[in-house]
Amino acid sequence: MVSARGLERIYGEGEASVQALDGVDVDFDHGLFTSIMGPSGSGKSTLMHILAGLDRPTAGAVQIDGVEITDLDDADLTQLRRDKLGFVFQFFNLLPVLTAEENVVLPLTIARRKPDQEWVDQLMETVGLADRKTHRPAELSGGQQQRVAIARARVTRPSVLFADEPPGNLDAESSHQVLQLLRSAVDEFGQTVIMVTHEPDAAAHGDRLIALRDGRLVHDAPPVSADAVIELLKTLG
Amino acid sequence: MLGLTLKSLLARKWRSAMTALAVVFGIALVAGTYVLTDTTNQAFDEIFVKSNEKIDVTITGRERVDQPDGSVPAFSDRYLDEVRAVDGVSDAAGSVFTPGSILNDKGKSTGAPFAPQFISSVLPARLEALNYVEGRPPRKPNEAALDEAAAERGGLRVGDTIRLVGTGAALPYRLVGLTRLGSASFGGSSISQVTLPVAQRITGKRGEFDQISVAGKDSVSPEELKRRVAAVLPESLLVETGTENAERQASDVRDGLSFLTIALFAFGAISLFVGSFVIFNVFSITVAQRTREFGMLRTLGASRRQILRNVLVEGLVIGLVASVFGVLVGIGLAEGLSALLSGFGIDLPGNSLVVVPRTVIVSFLIGVGVTLVSSMIPAFRATRVPPIAALSEDILQAGGTRLWIRGLVSFVLGVAGVALIAWVLVGNIEGGAGAARIGAGAVCLVVSIAIFSPRLIQPLVRVIGWPIARFGGLTGKLARENSLRTPARTAVTSAALMIGIALVAFVTIFASGLNSSVTDVIAQNVRGQIILQGPGGFVEIPPEAVRDAEVVQGVEAASGVRYTQARVPRAGGTAVASVDPRSVDRVLEIDLVEGTQADLRALAPGRAVIGQKLADEAGLGLGDRFRPLTKTGRRPELEVTAIMASGNLDFLGEVVVSETQMDRDFGVKADFFGFVRVKPGENVEKVKDRISRTLDRPYPTVEVLNQDELEQRQREQINAILALIYVLLALAVVVSLVGIVVTLILSIYERTRELGMLRAVGMSRRQVKRMIRFEAVITAVLGASAGLVLGIIFAFLMGIPLEGEGFVLSYPIPTLLAILVLSALAGVLASVYPARKAARLDVLEAISYE
C-alpha cells in the first residue's frame, strides 16, 4: 500500500518558484491499477517521482507498505527499490550492450540475487519475447523494447510498479500490448500499478483514474470509458 | 555488475584504447629504463666479476676527495714487495689502468667519439682475466694488445700498428694479440694492453700502480688474506677481497648510471602526469554522457558503491591493459633508448635484455595507480547522479564541484606550489632533494591552474579565437563557441598540452641561456685566441703539447689549465684549477677583487688565488693560510695572495694554484685546456694552422680551435643534450595530442544531432571539417601559449639563483614563436581523424538519433 499525505512540491525560489504539487492526499491499495492524468504541467510526473522516492516533497509524507520513505537515506532507498519497486520509463532505457534477457535480469544482477530461471522464462514468455532472448535492444522494435522494460520491472516481483507514460510514442498495437502486460501484473500477481498517462485509451485499462490540475487532485473515480475520459480532460482544460 | 562493466567497456573499445594509450608511453619509459639499467648493470656485474675471477685480494688507492671523473690516486710501487712477503700470498702483481686514447696508424680514433678508452698493463697469466682469442700478450716494449670488439670497430688485425696516447706523445705499437673478457661486451669502450713499464711510462705513472692484484695460497681464505695484507699497508690504501672489489666497482657504475635512470624516470613521470589529465577528461566526459544510464541503474536498485565500482573497474581494466602494453613497448624502448644514447656516445654494454619481476610489478602498479587516481573524481561524480536522471528528458549534467571549493583547492595548491619552489630557491637546496621539491611544486602549480582555468578559459578563448572567428567565417565563430561550451573540458585538454610545452619552453630558454653564458665566459675570460683541448673536450691533453705549441712561430705565450677537486676546511669539496704563472695573465683575463695581476704572475707553490665565494664561505682573507685535502691525500699549506671575482661558471674553480703545485700535491699531471696567445700583428688562422701541423703527428688527439670553434663545440654539446631532452619531452606532447583527439571525438559524438542539423541546413562536409579543425587549433594554441608563459616564468625563477655563477638568461624569441606555430599545426594534425569522422556523419541518421 502506497499512501501520500499533504504532498507539496515547490521548485525554485521566490519569483520564479513553481508549485508543482499543492497538497495532495492519496492512497493506492494493493492490487489496483491506477492511472494518473491531467494537463501537461499539472504535476503528474512530480507526484510519481515523489511516490517512488525519486524526489523529496517540500512538505508532506509518503509511506510504502507502512514505511515512511521520505525519511530514508540513500542506502535504505536503494534497498527499497531492490525489494519493492519496479519502474517502466517512457524512454525504454535499456542497456544497449546487454541482450534482452540480460536486461530483464539486470535488477537481480545488481542486487546480486540469483535469477529464478523458470520465472525469467515465464516472464519472457508472457511478454512474448521467448524467442528474442539473445537479441540486443538495437535489434528489437520499439514495442518489443518496451516489453523488455516491463519484464525487467516485474522480474523482482515488486509490490508497486511505477510507469511514466509507458506507451510513449508507440503505435496503437504495441501500446495495447504494453498496457495488457501491466494489467496482467495486477490481475495475475496482485501487484500495484501506478501509471502516468495522457492517453484516454490507456487510462481506460485501469481500475481507478485520478486527475491532477495545477498540482491538486481534482478527480478520483473508476474510469468509465475512453470517451468519458476525453470529456473529463476537456473540463480540466 | 562486473560483466556489465566489462561489456560496456568493450562497447567503447575505441575510447578505452585511446585512454589506455595516454599512459602507455609513460609506463613504457619507466619499464624501458628499468630494463635498460638492469641489463647494463648485469653486464657490468659480469665484467667486474670476470675481471677478478683469479684474484683473491685487491689493493687500490683510497679515494680521499670525490673526483668528477671518479678517478682514484695511483700509489707507489714499493708496496708490492711488502705484499709479496705476506704469509699466504702465492702471487702478487701491480698494474696500471688509465684512460687514454687508442688510435690507428693514421692517428684516427678507433672508437666512438665519447666512448672511453683505456691503457692497461699485462698481468702475469695466473692473475690475468683477459683471454687471448688471437695472438699473445705483449712482451716487448713496442708491442700491444687490443680487445676484440675495438679491433673490429677500428678494422685492425694482428700485425697492424696502433698508436697509444697517455699523458705524452702518441707512440706506435705493433698489435700482437686480441683479447676478450668472458662473454661480456665492454659496451663502446676499448682496452689496450701493453707491458707494465710501458704502461707506467706513457700514463705518467712511473714507479706507481693503480692496483696490486693478489692470489692467495689455497690454505688461506680471501678474507684472512685481506686481513693479513691490510696489516702491512698504510691507511691510504684500500684492501678488498676480489669479490668486494667487483661489487664496489659494480655499485660505482650503478651510481654513475643513477643520474641517467632518474632523468629517464622523470620524463616517464611527466608523460604519466600529462596522461592522467587525458584520462581524467575522458572519464569525466564519459560519466556525463552516461548520466541517464547511471540514473536508470540507480532506479533498478544499484547503490552508489556499485556505480563507483562500475567506473573504477573500468579504470582498473584500462590501467591493466595499458600496463601490459606499456611493459611490452618499454622492452622495445630499451633497445631504442640504448640506440639513442649510443648516438650520444653513452654506449651501454649488454647482451640480452634483462626483465626482472620488479620491472613488471612496478609498471603495473604505476599504470593501474595513475588510471585509478585519475578516474577517481569522475567516478565520485557518477555516484552523485540521482535516480531521477533516468526519467528526465534532457540529460542532466552531474553537478560540478561548487565554485568556492574549486577556488579554495586551486588556491591552496597554487600557494603550496609556489612555496615549494621558493623553498628550494631561497633555501639553496641542491641535488635530488631540490629537484624533487621543484617537481612537486610544479605539479601543484599545474594542477592548481588546471582546476582554476575553467574560469579563465572564457576570456582566453575569446582572445585566441578572435582571428579565427574574425576571418574563419561562420565555421570559425561556431568553433570558438564550441570551445567555450564546456570550459572545464577545454581547460583540462589544453592544460595537458601546457605541461609539455612549458617544459619545452623551459629547457629551450635554459639551453639558450647556457649557450650565451658560455659565449660570455669565453669572451670575458679567455685572452688566448687559440685553444687546445682533448677529444670532445672530455679528455686531458699531454702538457708537452702545450709546451710544443708555445715555441711555434708567431706564438706569444701558451698556458695549460688543469682541474681537480680538493676539500677545503669549512667549505667542503671545491674545484681547484692550476695555471702556468709565467703566461697566465697573457692568455686569461682574471678579474681580481683584491690583489694585482702581479700576484698572479708570482703564483708559486705555497700560494693560491681564491674566489670571493670561497673567501666568504671559509672565512679567508689576503695573507691567510689554509690546507686543502687533495685527492692524493696531501695537505699542502697555501697562502691567499689574491682574491678573484666568483661567477665564471666554474671556469677556474674557486682555488687557483701554480702548475708545479698541482703536479706535486694534487696529483694532476695533464692539462685540460691549453690557451695560446698569438703575437700582435700575426694572423691567428695562420698561427693556428702552424700549431695544428706541429701537433698533428705527436699529439693527434689534441684539438686546435679558435674561440669561435670552441664556442661552437660547447654549443654543440648543449644542443645534443637539448635534442635528447626534446625527444623525451615529445612523448608527453604526443600524449596531450592524443588527449585533444579523444576529447574532440567524444564531443562530436555528443553533438551528433546538432552536426546532423547543421548539415541538413546546408553546411558542407568541408565546412564541418574546418569547424572541427578550428576547435583543435584553439585548444592547442591555448595550451601552448599558457605553456610558453609558464615556461618563461619557470626559467626566469630558476635563473635567479644561478646569476651569481655567471649564468645569463636569454630568451630565444624566434624559437619560442616557432613552438607556438608548431603547436597550432599539431592541433591541425590532431583534428584530422575527428574532423573526418564528423564530416562522414550520415545526416538522416544523425537527426533521427536516440
Ligand SMILES: Nc1ncnc2c1ncn2[C@@H]1O[C@H](COP(=O)(O)OP(=O)(O)O)[C@@H](O)[C@H]1O
Ligand atoms: N526540475 C524542475 N525544476 C523546475 N520546475 C519543474 C521541474 N520539474 C517540473 N517542474 C515544473 O513543475 C510543474 C509540474 O511538472 P510535471 O510534474 O513534470 O508535470 P507533468 O508531468 O504533469 O507534465 C511544471 O510547471 C513544471 O514546469
Ligand SMILES: [Mg+2]
Ligand atoms: Mg510528465
